[in-house]
Amino acid sequence: MKTFEREAPADGEKRGRKASKETRRQQLIEATIDSLAKRGYSETTMADVADGAGLSRGIVNFHFESKEKLLVATLQYMADEYSAHWRAALVKAGDDPARQLSALVQADFDRSICNKRKLAAWCAFWGEAKSRPTYQALCGANDEAYQQVFIDLCRRLKEDGGYGFDAFSTALGLxxxxxxLWLRLMMGTENATRESAQHAAAEFLASVFPKHFSREAPRRPIPAVAKTA
Structure with a gap:
């Protein structure tokens, strides 16, 4: 008897299936961020996420198996997004340390990163981080890299301007x-807006690095920050 082998899917079909899977995962992650912002960590359920994404609960279980795996994937996505955002801002600023520091500070208040929805989701994870080593490990490497950039920039500006501050302590304070400022924005503190937060940060830079930043305008033009998806 003649047998027939099943024809292998075309490359386009494979890509379509993969894209569909990635799209659904992204839908669920975005719905998880929405739920964390609306309900908080403990009140977020797989059912809430499924309903928010407009998908069946079976789809959520298929992609993530458990609430914990879904939350870990969401935190990983947010951490990667934040890391890619500030790294892109740093590269676009060029080699000048004052421009780089300005770009990093501005990037922190970019609307794609700094909005009530994502700030609330971050705070939900921060509240759980102390008791969940997995969360600490996910963000730890990125946090260390980010902090080291601040330390290096403060050290370069100190050398360039002849400042007397300690670079490590100044970077930690910044x-x-x-x-x-993120926390004040998330809490909705009176007069707390992205604009007022940016102004406060600019005042800090002008106070600590008066030879590189002024209260009227930065000494050098600051490039626009590229937004991430």
């Missing part, structure tokens, strides 16, 4: 200020 990072803490940016995190605090």
């Amino acid at each position: 990072s803490a200020m940016l995190e605090g």
Whole structure:
């Protein structure tokens, strides 16, 4: 008897299936961010995510198997997005340390990253990080790389301007200020807007690096920050 082998899917069909899977995963991750922002960490359920994505609950289970795996994937996505965002801003700023530091600070308040929805989701994860080593590990490497860039830039500006501050402590203070401004924006503190937060950060730079930044305008033009998807 003659047998027939099943024809292998064409490359276009394979790509279509892959794209569909990736699209559904992304839908679920976006729905998880929505749910975290609306309900918080403990109240977010697989059913909420499925309903928010407009997909069946079986689809959620197929892609992520459990709430914990879904949340880990969501945190990984947000961490990667944030890392890609500030790295793109750093590259676009060129080699000048003042331009680079300005670009990093501006990037932190870009609407694609700094909005109530994502800030609330970040805060939901921050509240769980202490008791979940997986979350700490996911963000740890990115956080260390980000902090090291701030330290290096502060050190270069110190050498260039002859400042007397400690580069490590100054970088730590700058990072803490940016995190605090994010928290104020998330909490909806009175007069807390992206614009007021950017102004506060600019005031900090002008106070610490007066030879490189002024309160009227930066000494050098600052390039626009490229947005990430």
